[in-house]
Structures are given as C-alpha cells and as structure tokens.
Amino acid sequence: MTTPSRSESRKAVRGRRSYSLMIGTGLLGVIVLAAILAPWITPYDPLAHDLDTILAPPSSDHLLGTDHLGRDVWTRLLYAARLDLLIGVGAVITPFLTGTLLGAVAGYYGGRIDLAVSAATDMLMAFPYYVLIIALVFSLGPGIPSIFIAMAIVAWVSYARIVRGEVLSARGQQYVMAAKTLGYTDLRIIVRHILPNVITQPVTYAMSDIVVIIVGVVTLSYLGLGVPPPTPDWGSMIASGQSFMTTQWQLSTIPGIAVVIVGLSFSLIGDGLTHRLRPE
Amino acid sequence: MNLLKKRGTIGLALLVALSLIAAACGGEDEEETATTEAAAVTTTAAAPETTAAPADDDMADDDMADDDMADDDMADDDMADDDMMEEDPDGPKRGGDLIFARHRDNTTLDPGAAVETDTIYVLDHIFETLFATSADGASVDPWLASDYEVSDDGKSWTVTLREGVVFSNGQPMTSADVKFSIQRAIDEAAFGFLLSAIESIETPDDMTVVFNTSFPWAPFLADLSVWAAAIMPADYAGMSAEEFFENPIGTGPFLFDEWVPGEYIRLVRNDNYWQEGKPYVDSVTWTQVPDDNTRILQLEGGQAHIAQNVPLNLLDSLNEKEGITATTFPATTVYWVSFNTTIEPFNDRHVRRAIAHAIDQDAISNAALFGHGGPACSVISPAVPFHDPDTPCLESNMDLARAELAQSSVPDGFSAEYLVGDQSPNLPIVEIIQGQLAPLGIDISIRTIDPGQFYSTIFVFDYEIAFTGWTMDIPDPDQKISFMFDPELGGGDSYSTGYNNPEMIELVRAGQTTFADADRAQIYADIQALNAEEVPFIPLVVLDAPFAWSDSVKGLWVNPVGKRHLEDVWLDE
Numbered sequence: 001m002t003t004p005s006r007s008e009s010r011k012a013v014r015g016r017r018s019y020s021l022m023i024g025t026g027l028l029g030v031i032v033l034a035a036i037l038a039p040w041i042t043p044y045d046p047l048a049h050d051l052d053t054i055l056a057p058p059s060s061d062h063l064l065g066t067d068h069l070g071r072d073v074w075t076r077l078l079y080a081a082r083l084d085l086l087i088g089v090g091a092v093i094t095p096f097l098t099g100t101l102l103g104a105v106a107g108y109y110g111g112r113i114d115l116a117v118s119a120a121t122d123m124l125m126a127f128p129y130y131v132l133i134i135a136l137v138f139s140l141g142p143g144i145p146s147i148f149i150a151m152a153i154v155a156w157v158s159y160a161r162i163v164r165g166e167v168l169s170a171r172g173q174q175y176v177m178a179a180k181t182l183g184y185t186d187l188r189i190i191v192r193h194i195l196p197n198v199i200t201q202p203v204t205y206a207m208s209d210i211v212v213i214i215v216g217v218v219t220l221s222y223l224g225l226g227v228p229p230p231t232p233d234w235g236s237m238i239a240s241g242q243s244f245m246t247t248q249w250q251l252s253t254i255p256g257i258a259v260v261i262v263g264l265s266f267s268l269i270g271d272g273l274t275h276r277l278r279p280e
Numbered sequence: 281m282n283l284l285k286k287r288g289t290i291g292l293a294l295l296v297a298l299s300l301i302a303a304a305c306g307g308e309d310e311e312e313t314a315t316t317e318a319a320a321v322t323t324t325a326a327a328p329e330t331t332a333a334p335a336d337d338d339m340a341d342d343d344m345a346d347d348d349m350a351d352d353d354m355a356d357d358d359m360a361d362d363d364m365m366e367e368d369p370d371g372p373k374r375g376g377d378l379i380f381a382r383h384r385d386n387t388t389l390d391p392g393a394a395v396e397t398d399t400i401y402v403l404d405h406i407f408e409t410l411f412a413t414s415a416d417g418a419s420v421d422p423w424l425a426s427d428y429e430v431s432d433d434g435k436s437w438t439v440t441l442r443e444g445v446v447f448s449n450g451q452p453m454t455s456a457d458v459k460f461s462i463q464r465a466i467d468e469a470a471f472g473f474l475l476s477a478i479e480s481i482e483t484p485d486d487m488t489v490v491f492n493t494s495f496p497w498a499p500f501l502a503d504l505s506v507w508a509a510a511i512m513p514a515d516y517a518g519m520s521a522e523e524f525f526e527n528p529i530g531t532g533p534f535l536f537d538e539w540v541p542g543e544y545i546r547l548v549r550n551d552n553y554w555q556e557g558k559p560y561v562d563s564v565t566w567t568q569v570p571d572d573n574t575r576i577l578q579l580e581g582g583q584a585h586i587a588q589n590v591p592l593n594l595l596d597s598l599n600e601k602e603g604i605t606a607t608t609f610p611a612t613t614v615y616w617v618s619f620n621t622t623i624e625p626f627n628d629r630h631v632r633r634a635i636a637h638a639i640d641q642d643a644i645s646n647a648a649l650f651g652h653g654g655p656a657c658s659v660i661s662p663a664v665p666f667h668d669p670d671t672p673c674l675e676s677n678m679d680l681a682r683a684e685l686a687q688s689s690v691p692d693g694f695s696a697e698y699l700v701g702d703q704s705p706n707l708p709i710v711e712i713i714q715g716q717l718a719p720l721g722i723d724i725s726i727r728t729i730d731p732g733q734f735y736s737t738i739f740v741f742d743y744e745i746a747f748t749g750w751t752m753d754i755p756d757p758d759q760k761i762s763f764m765f766d767p768e769l770g771g772g773d774s775y776s777t778g779y780n781n782p783e784m785i786e787l788v789r790a791g792q793t794t795f796a797d798a799d800r801a802q803i804y805a806d807i808q809a810l811n812a813e814e815v816p817f818i819p820l821v822v823l824d825a826p827f828a829w830s831d832s833v834k835g836l837w838v839n840p841v842g843k844r845h846l847e848d849v850w851l852d853e
Contacts, residue, residue, distance in 0.1 A: 047715070048715075049647075049711075049712060049715040050644045051646060051647040051712065054647050055593070068593075068647070068648075068708050069647065069708065069711055069712060069715070070647070142727070201476070224702060224728040228725055228726055228727075229707075229711055229714070229726050230714060230715070234737060240707070240708075241575065242572075243572050243573070243591045243593065243594075243704055244593060245596060246573065246576070247593065247594065247597055279837050
C-alpha cells in the first residue's frame with residue numbers, strides 16, 4: 001500500500017512487448033531443456049572412453065563426431081551445458097545476495113557503514129576483474145568450489161554499488177519517509193519497502209553477470225584452472241580440441257559456439273528486462 | 281559499474297588478442313627475409329639430391345652414419361666434406377639464419393646448471409665434450425678426444441686430445457682446460473655425480489689427460505659424453521664464472537650471440553671451429569613458441585625452418601603438405617607413472633601393482649601416439665644398450681588388478697591427484713589412465729601444471745602420482761638407472777619417488793663396476809625385472825621424437841639421445 005510504484009510499474013509495462021526478451025528466453029529455454037533432458041537425448045556416457053573410435057568425424061552414430069578419447073562430442077556438449085549453466089547461475093546467487101544487502105545497508109544508513117562498503121568496493125574494483133578471479137582460483141587450487149569462492153569474493157561489488165545508489169535516492173522518497181513515520185523497523189523498511197522498488201536493477205545486471213561468469217568459468221577451464229577433467233565443460237572441451245584444430249576443427253569450435261549462444265540469450269534477456277521494467 | 285566490468289572483460293580480451301598477435305609475429309624481421317628467400321627457392325627449384333639430404337623418408341641419420349659419424353677418425357670426414365663443398369656446386373651452401381621453433385626456452389647458459397633437454401640441446405652447440413654419442417645411439421665416439429686407453433685394472437683412463445681444437449676466442453684447447461672443466465663438473469654440476477668415481481686427474485703433457493677412478497667404472501666414456509662434462513677454458517679464461525656464462529666460450533660450432541628470455545636465443549657461427557668448413561649456416565635462432573598449432577603455422581608460413589614437438593596426431597597430415605617433411609627420429613624417450621612412495625598408499629607395493637595391472641599400455645599407445653611410438657614394458661627403451669625385451673611386466677588384467685588391490689591397505693580404492701606437465705602428448709595419456717583406474721575405485725583427479733614448473737614441483741615431493749619420463753643423454757643406462765633407483769649416489773631421491781630398495785641399489789652399483797657386457801646385461805635385466813615387480817615406475821609408452829622442417833633445410837638429423845648437430849645442417853634458399 002505504501003509502495004505505489006509497484007502497481008504503477010506494472011501498469012506501465014502492460015502492453016509493452018520485448019522481442020529480445022522473447023528470443024532470449026526462447027533460446028535459453030531450448031538450451032536448458034536440452035541440458036536437463038540430456039540423458040534421454042543421447043545414449044552415450046559423457047565420460048566413457050572408446051579408444052577404438054577416436055576422432056571420428058560427425059556421423060549418424062556420433063552427431064558431432066568423437067574427441068581424442070572416443071567420447072561423443074554431442075553428449076559432452078549437453079552435459080557441459082548442465083554444468084556451465086549451473087555454475088553460471090549458482091555463482092551469481094551469492095554475490096547477488098551479499099552485494100544487494102551490503103549496498104542497501106550502506107545506502108540506507110550512510111555514514112561509517114557506507115564508507116566501509118564503498119572503500120571495499122573501490123578497492124576490489126581497482127583490480128582487473130579477471131586477473132583477480134584467476135589469481136584467487138590459482139591460489140585456492142583449481143576446481144568448482146574455488147570458482148564459487150572467487151566469484152563470491154569479487155563479484156558482489158557491482159551489486160553493492162548499484163543497490164547503494166538506488167537506495168540512496170530512495171531514502172529521501174516520500175514512501176520511505178512515511179514508513180519511518182509509522183515507526184517501522186529499519187529492517188522492514190529496507191526489505192519490504194525499498195528493495196522491491198530497486199531490485200530490478202541488480203536483477204537485470206545479474207543477467208549480464210551470468211554471461212560474464214560462464215565466460216569466466218570457460219576461460220578458467222581453458223587455462224586448466226576450472227573444471228578438472230574428465231568432467232565435461234565447454235572451456236576444457238575448447239582447450240583439449242585445440243591440438244586438433246587443423247584436422248578436427250569442430251572439437252573446439254562447437255563448444256565455442258555454445259558459449260556464444262548462451263551468452264547471447266542471457267544478454268537478450270537482460271536487455272529485454274531493462275526495456276520492460278524501465279519506468280516511463 | 282556495468283561498464284567498468286565490461287572494460288575488464290574487454291581489457292582481458294585485448295590482452296589475449298595482443299599476446300596472440302605478438303606470438304604470431306615473433307621475429308617479424310625474420311619473417312620477411314624468410315618469405316622472400318622462400319620465394320627465391322621456388323623459382324630456382326630443383327633441390328639437388330645430396331647424401332645428407334633428409335628428404336627421404338628413411339631418415340637422414342642412416343645416411344649420416346656413413347657420412348660423418350661412423351669412423352672414429354673425423355679428419356677423413358672433414359676432408360670429404362671439404363671436397364664436397366669445393367667440387368660439388370649442388371653441395372652444402374653456406375649462410376642463412378636457421379630458425380628452430382620449440383615449445384620451451386633455455387633456463388641457463390651454464391652446462392653445470394642445465395637439467396632440461398631443451399637447454400642442453402642449445403648448449404651442445406656452444407660447448408663440446410671429449411666423447412660424443414654415435415649416430416646409432418649405441419656407443420660413444422671420440423669427439424674432442426682422438427684416442428683413449430684403459431689400464432688393465434680398469435681404474436686409469438688415458439685420453440689423448442684431438443689436435444687443432446681451439447676455443448671460440450682462438451685459444452687452443454689443452455689438457456689443463458680439460459682438467460679444469462671435468463673437475464668443475466664433479467664439484468658443481470647437477471649431474472656431476474656421473475663423474476664422481478674420478479679420484480684424480482693428471483696432465484702429463486698438453487695433449488694427454490689421465491683420469492684415475494677410485495674403482496673400475498664401466499660407463500666412464502659414456503659419462504664423459506654427458507653435457508655437464510663440457511670442455512671450457514681453464515679458469516673461465518680469466519673471467520669470473522658469472523661473467524663467463526653471460527658470454528660463454530667453448531669449442532662448439534656456434535657462439536652465443538643474444539638471448540631474449542621467453543622469445544629467442546641466437547647463436548652465430550664460430551669461425552674457429554675445428555671441423556673445417558662447418559658450420560654451414562651463419563646463425564641459429566631458437567625461438568620459443570609454446571603453442572603447438574602456432575609452431576606449425578610458423579613452419580608453414582616460412583617463419584621457422586624446423587619445428588620440434590609436433591603433435592603426433594598432426595604429423596602425417598603435415599608430412600603430406602608441399603615443401604614440408606614431418607616425421608620422427610628414433611628416440612630413447614620412455615614415459616611412465618611415478619609414485620611418491622614416501623606417502624600412503626603409494627608406499628604399498630600392492631597398490632602400485634594394482635595400478636600397473638589396471639593400465640593397458642596398448643590402448644594408450646594406440647589412442648595417444650597415433651602410431652609414432654609403442655607400448656613400454658621396461659624402463660629402458662629398446663633403443664638403449666642393455667634393454668631387456670623379456671622383462672616380465674605385469675599384464676593388463678582387471679581381475680589381477682582387483683586381486684592385488686584387495687591385498688593392499690586400501691582394498692576399496694582411494695582418491696589421488698595425478699600431476700602432469702601441460703604439454704603434448706601427456707594429458708590425453710593421463711586421461712586414459714584416469715578412465716582405466718576408475719573401475720578399481722581409484723578416483724584420479726588431474727592437476728595440470730606449466731611444464732616449466734613441473735620438475736621443481738616433483739623435486740620437492742609436492743605430488744602423489746606424476747607423469748614423468750626420461751630421454752637418454754648418454755648411450756649408457758647407468759645415468760638414468762642410478763638417477764631413478766639410487767637415492768644417494770643418483771642425487772635425485774630416486775627421481776623424486778623416494779623409492780629406496782637395498783637390493784636395487786646393490787644392482788645399480790654392480791652395473792657401474794662390471795666391465796663385461798654379458799655380465800652388465802644380466803645386471804640391467806635384473807634391474808628391469810625388479811622394477812617390473814615392485815613398480816615404483818610403471819612404464820607406459822616409448823616415444824619417437826617428432827620433428828617437422830621445410831624443404832630448404834638440408835642435412836638435419838637427430839640421434840637417439842636427442843643431439844641435433846646443427847653444424848651439419850645447411851639452408852638451400
């Protein structure tokens with residue numbers, strides 16, 4: 001009742017179509033479905049070696065051929081989608097939550113808390129993003145847990161900055177004043193009143209962040225720091241196919257295209273969300 | 281915010297792109313000259329057949345064996361080469377900068393400090409040794425020496441030096457230089473233990489050196505051919521060791537010119553070289569090109585004349601390309617699984633034996649070597665003297681593997697980390713092993729590491745299982761065998777496995793002091809059998825050395841211990 005903008009924005013978006021949102025969701029939906037249904041789509045085990053049919057060209061048996069250990073590339077591509085999408089979405093959750101919370105607190109209270117949070121974000125932002133991630137993963141030891149930890153340490157700063165700015169401007173709005181006058185607790189004001197109004201920004205940002213994280217995971221795996229073999233992952237598929245680039249180009253190229261398509265669909269979704277949720 | 285992060289991404293992308301461009305353009309100057317010269321070759325065409333031309337599939341070293349190396353008396357060969365040069369207009373041409381692309385850079389210019397093959401192969405061209413491995417890799421020929429005699433008790437070796445050998449600064453090589461160099465190797469070199477049997481060195485005259493050993497030492501001449509026994513001027517020609525190795529002086533065919541670490545190392549012709557007329561090329565530039573594909577593209581594009589460590593899967597298709605020969609030279613490389621036997625469960629021989637039973641060498645050889653190598657059973661490669669073809673290896677059999685594991689301390693399996701240097705063809709082999717061990721309940725995680733950091737990691741025992749191997753440096757198994765099995769004398773904690781078996785150590789030492797070949801053969805057969813039973817090292821595959829070179833390169837040959845002898849190579853362009 002004291003959040004008028006919720007119903008306002010709903011009214012504003014009604015009837016506004018976003019093709020990019022539709023295309024993005026469609027693309028992603030197909031990929032997610034394929035990833036989930038992987039065991040039914042393909043009869044092969046993504047880890048099973050078949051050393052008698054290595055580096056087979058695409059055929060009806062192996063849609064995209066086999067790799068240097070005789071594993072079906074199409075199968076590995078699908079199972080890799082499971083892992084990479086899970087890591088991408090999963091690794092966004094922690095930074096999203098911590099960043100949003102810290103940003104909200106900093107923006108709402110200001111003062112020393114704000115100073116501390118802003119100093120921390122400035123400090124982390126002073127380093128190039130990937131350099132920091134690679135350094136962290138390297139020192140923590142390669143593997144999926146390291147990727148989550150590194151992302152959690154580094155990626156929250158963007159959310160904190162976005163939310164802090166939004167909260168800062170919302171703090172002076174009438175509905176917040178009203179809530180304060182009514183004697184609501186700070187927690188209730190932040191969670192029930194302010195966050196619903198500013199959350200679209202970090203959500204939209206999260207869409208593009210997922211892309212960054214997936215590319216990051218793929219990059220780390222490519223560098224031998226990410227998903228350890230034999231677990232299928234697009235990055236390690238690209239890396240291991242590299243030495244066959246001149247003869248079996250599809251081994252590296254196809255997982256590369258998969259990364260591009262996933263990145264594109266998330267970007268389209270992010271774009272569409274911005275478009276739809278933007279207040280008039 | 282968004283923008284900032286994107287900038288980070290773009291920055292990284294730019295960095296990657298820039299480094300790719302930098303790698304691709306490495307030595308742009310050479311590229312230009314190389315391409316123009318390559319054009320010149322196509323117009324003159326008609327590459328003449330010479331005895332040393334490596335174009336035949338039959339690999340050049342057979343030819344070279346007759347040509348240059350077979351006789352101990354090098355003087356005759358020098359004459360032959362000279363004649364060829366003067367009389368045959370189609371013979372070796374002089375001049376040109378030979379560009380040799382490889383995946384690793386040098387680590388040092390000091391033969392005493394060198395331990396990696398790629399560093400050694402460059403230093404071989406600056407420094408030489410008294411004896412050198414023969415073309416077939418089975419024995420040594422006198423090189424800076426001309427003759428030798430061994431006393432009846434096998435403890436005194438009199439070596440006569442070759443006449444007319446001068447250092448690159450013009451100073452003649454004398455016995456004093458030899459004494460200084462060998463003594464330095466014993467005192468300081470990483471592989472000085474090979475010469476540790478030497479008790480005293482006498483120099484009765486300028487051209488004679490007498491080595492007295494504390495006990496009869498069978499592999500002595502082979503040990504003198506190790507790179508660490510390189511001959512350099514006495515007292516570093518008046519310099520400090522540090523100064524000397526910044527600009528080293530040796531008797532080799534080439535002189536050090538320039539080293540840009542991570543990019544290239546260049547040597548230029550030594551005009552004082554004792555093999556008259558050689559070397560043919562003006563300079564040799566070893567470029568560091570870590571990426572396999574880039575190395576090949578550089579060769580195809582004329583930016584490199586020779587590429588080493590060509591991925592085995594590309595060898596055949598590359599060989600079919602116009603103007604390129606891609607093949608393997610017989611080599612002494614054996615790869616194996618090695619264990620950190622100082623920790624559980626690898627101190628348990630049942631665990632090691634279970635793994636050995638589970639590994640199928642034939643499958644590895646077929647899938648990862650593309651026909652350019654074969655399964656290994658013995659730790660000594662078939663190309664090396666005293667290889668025993670009848671070594672009783674543990675057969676590949678999952679039932680036996682399970683039975684063996686059931687007797688061990690970890691009957692239900694375990695998890696372990698497998699350390700592997702990230703270079704071709706290591707990783708696929710380790711992945712296959714990972715798959716072969718899974719049914720035993722052994723869960724292998726693979727830890728890849730930069731090849732440059734690999735040895736420093738295993739030398740401090742920071743591993744559980746590792747992918748290691750050995751390429752011979754000398755034509756005698758003692759160097760490798762004592763390094764692998766004798767934790768004290770070999771100086772390497774049994775190749776960083778910590779394996780310490782008194783029975784094995786006794787055999788290793790017997791191998792060093794036994795002169796009769798038949799007796800030595802029996803000793804090394806026992807060593808190979810004992811390893812097959814205890815398996816601190818599980819031999820996996822033997823590998824030939826893959827090279828690719830452009831047709832303008834003539835006379836390239838690589839002997840089984842990896843020596844390149846680029847003084848024999850000339851460029852027809």
